[in-house]
Amino acid sequence: MxxxxxxxxxxxxxxxxxxxxxxxxxxxxxxxxxxxxxxxRLPQTGFLLHSHNPVEKIFYGRMHIEKAGSAFYFTKGSVIQNIIIQLKYKGNMEAGRFLGRLLGRQLAASKRFDDVDVIVPMPLNEKKLFKRGYNQSAVIADGIASVWDKPIIADAVERVLFTETQTHKTRIDRWQTMENVFAVIQPELLAGKHVLLVDDIVTTGATFEACGQCILAIPNTKLSLATVACTI
Known part of the structure; x- marks a missing residue:
């Protein structure tokens, strides 16, 4: 029946x-x-399972990280792009929590990230936060934490400067634009911890490098990176 x-x-x-x-x-x-x-049809990368993967190689010679990876490949017109559009431009926060759960399950299954102490979502400038109403990276972090038992610290780092979209900029332009964009305002929350910095997409790594360098300036702090998708 x-x-x-x-x-x-x-x-x-x-x-x-x-x-x-x-x-x-x-x-x-x-x-x-x-x-x-x-x-x-979600295009899994498998990067989170392996060291020296293409996302980690982005930062070779640029910034010292412990581990990095993306769960899925990002391509135009793909399922991943459609879901991220729902999150970033359609006000669909559940889309972010869904993506976060997918990423969190891969992080937990990989075991490589087990020594992470805290999750830090990529900060969003107040101007963009007011316009969107939420930080998409923080929503993704919530999804991660719902399936992977790690605390979130969202108020230790700020994005102090407003930057226009980086989508159509060259690698050099992205790097120059991101100079002095971030600041650590509560270093005591991250001191001595292994931080996992989380965002939706990694392209050139300029945003991660700018924010990550601020975090690494905190004494005895280690840094790893994770994103839902990558354009590699």
Whole structure:
């Protein structure tokens, strides 16, 4: 027999359509935000499992990090791009928590990041925070912490300068733009800890380098990096 709940879900779906946030199909279980087909198409990198992966190599000779990695590849028109757009530009915070849970499960499964003490979301400037209403990296961090037992410290580092979008800038322009953008305002919260700095996407690594160098200036602090996606 088909459970009564299935009949109820189908009935409600007629009047309150429920669609996948990535492909917009209505073939999706009640309570899910991404359909099974889209989840199966997520392009996993496997980077979090291995040292000397392409994300870690971005920072060779630029900044000392313990470990780094991204969960998925980012490409235009992809499922990952659609979900990140929902998070950053459509006000869909549940999209961020969903991505965070995916990243958190990979971090936990890798075991390489077990010695991380705290999660620090990439800070967002007050101007952008006011416009968006939330920090997308902090939402992702919440998702990570819901499946991986690590505390979040979101108020130790600030983004003190406003910067325009980095999307169409060259590598050198991105690096120059990010100079003096971040400041540590409560170093005692991170001193002596292994910090995992989290963001949605890594491209050239300029933002991570600018923020990471501030964190590494705190005595006896170690730094690792993780993102939902990478453009490598």
């Amino acid at each position: 088909i459970p009564l709940k299935h009949y109820i879900d189908d009935f409600l779906h007629l009047f309150f359509p429920h669609n996948c946030m990535a492909c917009h199909t209505d073939i999706i279980h009640a309570g899910d935000i991404v359909c099974a087909e889209c989840i199966s």
